[in-house]
Every structure is written in structure tokens, then in C-alpha cells.
Amino acid sequence: MSLRAKTAIVGCGETPVDRLGGKPGEPRKITSEYLAWAARLALEDAGLTKKDLDGQGLAAIYTTNHSQPFWPEEAAGILGISPAVSLGGGNGGASAVSLLGHAAAIINAGLVNLVLCVAAAAPFSEHGRSRMEPADTRDFEMPFGVMGPNCKISFVMSRYMYESGMTVDHFGKIAVTARYHATLNPNAYLRKPLTLEEYKKSRLISDPIRLYDCVMPANGGKAYIIASPERAKTLRKPPVYLLGWGERNNASAGPRFHANPLITGIRESGSAAFDMADVSHRDIAFLGLYDDYIPIIMLQIEDLGFCEKNENFGCTAAAILGKES
């Protein structure tokens, strides 16, 4: 059963992002404030009130600096709503897209006709109440001096460079392009253009990962609302229909620890999304990639089928991504 054009996004909300609260005297907002702020912006965008969400769906993304297993319940409490279906997003940075499909499925099944999906984090202003680490991180990374995702992504980058011959200059071109796109976004935190020289001079953190390859933690909240087509037609904005979606976890079907660092699951999930939408690569005018780390952009472009594996790397990527510098 396809979810093609059976649900639509009807509103979204994005708080400003900041890195405040870690130093004395700086304003401090906690996770729940960003969560409520993003939810309110999404509701206003859609022309809804939180009363409209009672008996509807809530999809709450687990927040890493505040993790507890009953987070969707706590999020409903923070928002003061009474959802009929609660979903939790446990796929890290992929959760918002993952929950888009899950929310569409419960709407399509007739359980609810609206779902609010919301995420927030305040790593600078609110230190974790109980930070839970996966067992592999705790037992086989931290004792060996591993620093979280910087280290894991440097495995990806190192192996990718080895297999493809891609160089630091190629990765730099992608970083420059990604930053150029940030300059066009009024809500981006870093809006000053980046040069290839600045990229290459940035310090090595977990070699070959350097500072400007890294994900940048920030405080903030994001939310969107998805609705059935009937409900969408009653709201103020033109509905944006979901045409295709795919998800794949543990793509190598191996043990949880230490999978091949270049296997992402995007080949399978991307192909599922293209099939469901019944569109081809030529139909895609805008590509919103997950740009947590620069090498990950490259893996996505390849695994989504926008260029051949290990072919032309940086040049192809920059051409696909748009302006080069």
C-alpha cells in the first residue's frame, strides 16, 4: 500500500538557533521552551491551535541531551495536549524524516487526521539529566579515547578517501558549497561564506575530520504538522503532499557493533522513496540532504543515485549542489 499523495504537510515552525547558555550571564532557555516555541510556530503557520491536537497524533523526537525513554509522554505534558497516538523518533538526525512516514501511515490508516512532529535540544544551556550511551560507545569507544560522532565519521571519510581517491580539496568544495547555501538561509547560524583555504586551514580534530567537516551543536526547536488531504483543505496554507518516502535501518543486517562505515541504507530507502513517488532523478529540482558532516553529503548523493559511486566526487557533488564558491 503506497502512501503517495495521501497526506500533506500543512505547517512548519523553526525557532532561531543559538549557542547561548553555557557561560555565566548568557540567556538560558531549556529544551522544553524550544519544544513549545517550535510547536507554537508550526500551529500558527497552519492556522491551528493546540486544542486542535487533542485526540490527534504527536511524534516527538528523542532529544540527546535530555534522554529518557518516556519522552513522547513528557513532550505531550510540556505542550499541554492530549494525543490519541504518540510516536517516538529514535533515529537521531534521521528521525524527522522517519516520523514523516510513520505519521503518514497512521493518518492513512484513519487513526488520526493531524500529527504534530516536534524536536528540540538545548545542549548549551541545559546539561543532560541522564545521558544514555549505547553499549558499544560506552564499552568499546570511550575507553579508547573516542570522541563521539567526529570519530565515527572520520572512519567513513578515511575509508571513502581510500576507496575513491577523493582528496581534502574535493571535500572542501562541498563544504564551501554547503556554506554558500547557508548564506541564503536567514535562519542559518553560520552565514559568512567559507573559502577553500579556510576549510583546509581549520584544525584537525579526529584526522582526517577537521573542524569545518563537523556537525555544529546548537540550541533550537523544529516542528511540522502533517494532515489528511480532507483536513489539509480546511487549513490556511496550500498543502504540500508527501509523494514518496523510505526508511532502512541496519542495512548490512549484521551485529550492531562496527558495521562497514560506507553502508548507509540510503540506497534502499532512497530507491523506495523514488518508487513510491513514481518520479526519476531528472524530476528533482531541490535536494535537501542531511549535512551533519561533509563526507556524509557525498555518500547521500551517491547512494541516492545522483552520481556513480566514486565518480568525479567533489566536482560532481559541487555541480549537483549548485554554486561552487
Added chain:
Amino acid sequence: MAWNKPIPNVEKALKPFWEGLKNHRFLLLKCNECGAWYWPATYCRNHRNKPFFGSLSWTGASGQGKIVSYNITRVAMRPAFKDDVPYVYALIQLSEGPMISSNIINCAPESVYIDMPVRVVYRDVPEISMTIPYFEPDTAAKDMHRRGQP
């Protein structure tokens, strides 16, 4: 010198692995039906649902492997590692197939490369009653390991 690095938690499922290290034995899980190797515990993918989980036995392995990928930490985030930088952390494909990760020691970080043969080094740490598995260049090994996934 006191051990000030994070201490691995010995999970029940991996207790034999850590006990083996204390005796300087490198144990992996081997399927009782077909002999395929795994680490950590999982189900053997060569069969249908039976056996699903548990028909694996801890078995002595070579402790040798080859580097799949690695990185060099140049900025230590925790004080316990400040004196160690720059240090290498590598993803290692063991000769039997499974992947493990650890620091590569007893060599210059710049001399490490992908496909480098490595072997386990047992470091006994009496303060925490554990033996921590590090790896070092396996100078005796010929280039006998196959590249890629098991």
C-alpha cells in the same frame, strides 16, 4: 599510575570475551552449525530462524586482523587522553571476519594505513582487574587478509 580512562562495562553477553582477555586469549563467537564467526552476540545469518540466538560458542581466535579504517585524534576531549595525543583509533576486520575497534599502539600514528595487518596486545590493568585489548602492527603477517566485508 592510576587508571583514569573510562572503564568498559562488562555486559553479561560479553563476559566470556573479557574473561578470555584476562587469560590472554582472544575469543569470538562461532556458529555451532556452520562455523561462521561473530562478535558480539547475534544470530547466525546463514540459517533460518532455528537456531536464532544462542547456538554460538565462544572459541579461541587469532587476534589478528587488518585495518578497515582509522583516525588520528589530535585534540583530546577528556583529560585522561591529553598525554596520549596524537593517538590512533581503528576499525579492524579480524581474520575470522567480524569487526572490532581499538587503539593502534607501538607505532607512529603516521605509519598506520588502511589494510595494515595488526594483532592484539593484551594490556593487563590490575587497578581495574581487567585486560584491555589494544592492537599493534603485525610485522610478521603476510598480506593474507581479504579486503572488504565478510
